[in-house]
Amino acid sequence: MASHYKIKIKNGEKLFYRFSVSQRIQHIILAVTVVLLVLTGMPLRFHDASWAPFLYALFGGIACAPIVHRVAGSTLLLLFVYHLAYLAYHIIRDDVRPLKQRGELTAISLFKLLLTQPLVPNLKDARDILDLLKYLLFLTHERPQGAKWTWKEKFDYWAPFWGMLIIGTSGLILWNEGLSARLFTGQVINYALIAHSDEALLAGLFLFIWHWYNVHFSISVFPMGTAFINGYLSEELMIEEHYEYYVEVMTECGFSRDIKPPHGYHSDAKVMQGEGEAI
Amino acid sequence: MNRLTEETWLGSPQPASRSKGNLNPLEGSDGSRAAGMGGSRAVVLLLFLMALFPIGSRAADVGNCLMCHKYPGLSLVAEDGALRLCYVNEENFNSSVHSKVTCQGCHTDVDKIPHDPAKKVDCLTQCHIDEPTTAKKFSHEHAERFLSQSVHSKYDPNGNLKEYAEDYPDCKGCHDNPLWRPMAFGTSQHAGMSESALGRCRVCHQSDEFIFRYYSHVTTRLHKIRNPKNIAEACGRCHNDPALVARHNLRTQAGISYNDSYHGKAASFLDERIPDCLDCHVRKGESVHQMLSRKNPRSITHADNKAQTCSSTDCHPNASAKLASYDVHAGFTLDKSPGQFYFTVFFIFLTGCTLLPLMAIIFLDLLRRLFPNLILRKRS
Numbered sequence: 001m002a003s004h005y006k007i008k009i010k011n012g013e014k015l016f017y018r019f020s021v022s023q024r025i026q027h028i029i030l031a032v033t034v035v036l037l038v039l040t041g042m043p044l045r046f047h048d049a050s051w052a053p054f055l056y057a058l059f060g061g062i063a064c065a066p067i068v069h070r071v072a073g074s075t076l077l078l079l080f081v082y083h084l085a086y087l088a089y090h091i092i093r094d095d096v097r098p099l100k101q102r103g104e105l106t107a108i109s110l111f112k113l114l115l116t117q118p119l120v121p122n123l124k125d126a127r128d129i130l131d132l133l134k135y136l137l138f139l140t141h142e143r144p145q146g147a148k149w150t151w152k153e154k155f156d157y158w159a160p161f162w163g164m165l166i167i168g169t170s171g172l173i174l175w176n177e178g179l180s181a182r183l184f185t186g187q188v189i190n191y192a193l194i195a196h197s198d199e200a201l202l203a204g205l206f207l208f209i210w211h212w213y214n215v216h217f218s219i220s221v222f223p224m225g226t227a228f229i230n231g232y233l234s235e236e237l238m239i240e241e242h243y244e245y246y247v248e249v250m251t252e253c254g255f256s257r258d259i260k261p262p263h264g265y266h267s268d269a270k271v272m273q274g275e276g277e278a279i
Numbered sequence: 280m281n282r283l284t285e286e287t288w289l290g291s292p293q294p295a296s297r298s299k300g301n302l303n304p305l306e307g308s309d310g311s312r313a314a315g316m317g318g319s320r321a322v323v324l325l326l327f328l329m330a331l332f333p334i335g336s337r338a339a340d341v342g343n344c345l346m347c348h349k350y351p352g353l354s355l356v357a358e359d360g361a362l363r364l365c366y367v368n369e370e371n372f373n374s375s376v377h378s379k380v381t382c383q384g385c386h387t388d389v390d391k392i393p394h395d396p397a398k399k400v401d402c403l404t405q406c407h408i409d410e411p412t413t414a415k416k417f418s419h420e421h422a423e424r425f426l427s428q429s430v431h432s433k434y435d436p437n438g439n440l441k442e443y444a445e446d447y448p449d450c451k452g453c454h455d456n457p458l459w460r461p462m463a464f465g466t467s468q469h470a471g472m473s474e475s476a477l478g479r480c481r482v483c484h485q486s487d488e489f490i491f492r493y494y495s496h497v498t499t500r501l502h503k504i505r506n507p508k509n510i511a512e513a514c515g516r517c518h519n520d521p522a523l524v525a526r527h528n529l530r531t532q533a534g535i536s537y538n539d540s541y542h543g544k545a546a547s548f549l550d551e552r553i554p555d556c557l558d559c560h561v562r563k564g565e566s567v568h569q570m571l572s573r574k575n576p577r578s579i580t581h582a583d584n585k586a587q588t589c590s591s592t593d594c595h596p597n598a599s600a601k602l603a604s605y606d607v608h609a610g611f612t613l614d615k616s617p618g619q620f621y622f623t624v625f626f627i628f629l630t631g632c633t634l635l636p637l638m639a640i641i642f643l644d645l646l647r648r649l650f651p652n653l654i655l656r657k658r659s
Binding site: 043044047048052053056061062063132135136137138139140141159174177178179181182184185186187189190191193194195198199201202205206209210213218219 | 538540541543544545547548549550595597598599601602603604605606609616618619622623626627629630633634637638640641643644645646647648650652653654655
């Protein structure tokens with residue numbers, strides 16, 4: 001059924017499948033529109049800043065930049081709606097329908113099914129965060145052994161999800177001020193303005209600090225992770241971030257003899273530790 | 280120097296207003312700038328201004344005042360310690376609404392050269408121009424009369440001097456010598472003069488000076504004479520002053536809260552399609568000097584009239600009456616708008632609680648990679 005291999009071997013290197021073509025296209029649309037929205041939105045938020053008029057002028061100033069902002073915003077909202085449909089389609093096709101065919105579809109089993117969707121946070125994520133802290137605070141050499149989707153990726157997924165709900169809704173309210181005042185009250189526009197601009201700042205900072213650190217600037221991936229373009233992750237990064245899933249896939253594909261040890265078990269680390277003990 | 284401290288200005292703003300920022304966008308190119316410029320840049324500026332106003336309009340300098348005042352460096356230190364430029368940029372002055380008025384028309388007490396310290400200009404002086412519709416001597420008494428009926432009057436309705444009367448503006452509190460801001464209509468509407476329109480004028484009229492003045496007089500008033508950003512700054516000179524706002528028990532630092540609204544944000548990018556202070560606070564068709572308190576039932580910002588003001592044809596024509604409950608001058612203070620204050624605080628916390636832990640993890644991650652083999656606890 002799957003139109004891809006979980007492991008692709010290219011020039012003797014193993015590559016691990018991560019994202020489908022559709023997901024990659026969705027991500028690129030998301031990335032381009034968000035950057036456009038930030039560039040045309042932040043000059044308004046920080047309209048007194050010295051750089052604001054220059055950046056705004058780059059997008060045609062007050063006569064044009066708002067149009068760019070609305071086009072990008074509309075595109076992003078359409079993508080969001082598409083993504084919800086895409087999500088529903090896949091859950092129904094891959095999970096709900098088989099359940100129905102087996103005659104096991106009840107409210108409880110459906111609820112359980114939704115809770116065990118790949119990107120829903122679970123206890124393993126909480127354990128991984130604690131393990132990561134232990135590792136980062138020099139208490140252990142072992143990195144948490146991540147599953148297929150780690151808590152970082154879930155965070156990266158749900159943060160824009162929440163952001164799009166808040167920023168998208170408030171953006172629509174601000175765009176259609178007459179209609180929203182008729183539906184609600186004029187005060188709603190005050191709150192929408194706060195929510196839109198504050199949540200946008202949070203989303204922007206989150207992306208450019210956290211997401212970009214993880215996929216661009218971190219020493220492991222610098223200068224740029226390529227999974228968002230070609231859909232595959234290298235063996236090195238699989239071991240570092242998704243060790244549990246790595247072992248699972250390697251075994252499944254018949255490479256169980258080639259499984260490498262997790263990072264942190266380097267022989268030199270043991271030597272160093274031995275020396276430390278000796279001293 | 281003391282002899283000169285009462286020196287006043289020709290065609291230049293009050294020194295006090297200069298220190299607080301220019302009112303007029305074109306004003307920046309007058310004396311204070313030109314004085315600091317090298318010769319070649321001044322020539323470029325002159326050429327630029329000549330290009331802007333291609334038709335020479337020369338007010339006759341009958342008093343020969345420019346003999347001294349044409350020098351860009353002419354200045355003095357006033358009693359309050361401020362440097363005052365006494366330079367008059369002839370090009371700028373000739374492009375201003377007062378260009379037909381002689382120096383002595385306003386500086387009435389200057390009658391010889393060199394002159395004694397001059398008194399401050401009184402804008403209510405009857406000047407030597409006839410108002411063409413009445414053929415009477417012109418003065419600004421009308422504006423003063425409107426002002427005295429407005430919320431900005433120094434006197435209350437019973438004719439008693441208000442508390443803190445000195446805070447209320449006189450003419451020069453809001454105005455300097457405005458430059459013409461003529462407008463051209465062609466395929467689009469923009470600032471400048473339409474050569475084709477001037478050509479039509481020249482069919483009958485011979486004096487280019489007359490044509491320039493008449494054209495400018497009319498078209499300057501067909502659009503905003505100052506852009507909204509300038510208006511907000513002018514009003515803000517008093518209305519952003521926290522002490523004054525507290526003294527008069529005003530609801531908001533109006534210029535600042537305006538700047539934070541979408542109207543103000545657009546104004547800061549020099550949009551002129553959006554409302555400035557005057558658009559919402561003065562009834563269309565009335566002199567802007569008739570500004571009223573929002574508590575006055577005749578005011579268009581009064582609760583009963585607000586909806587109509589917002590839904591005017593040029594603004595939000597499809598808006599319902601509920602749009603007027605939008606808080607244009609919302610300030611993020613606990614006592615004035617608690618709901619919005621807490622809403623903002625929520626987002627500040629959300630931002631902090633999301634980003635700070637993540638940034639800490641990034642920092643620790645960098646540190647961990649710097650010492651990959653260090654360990655604080657022995658493995659059992």
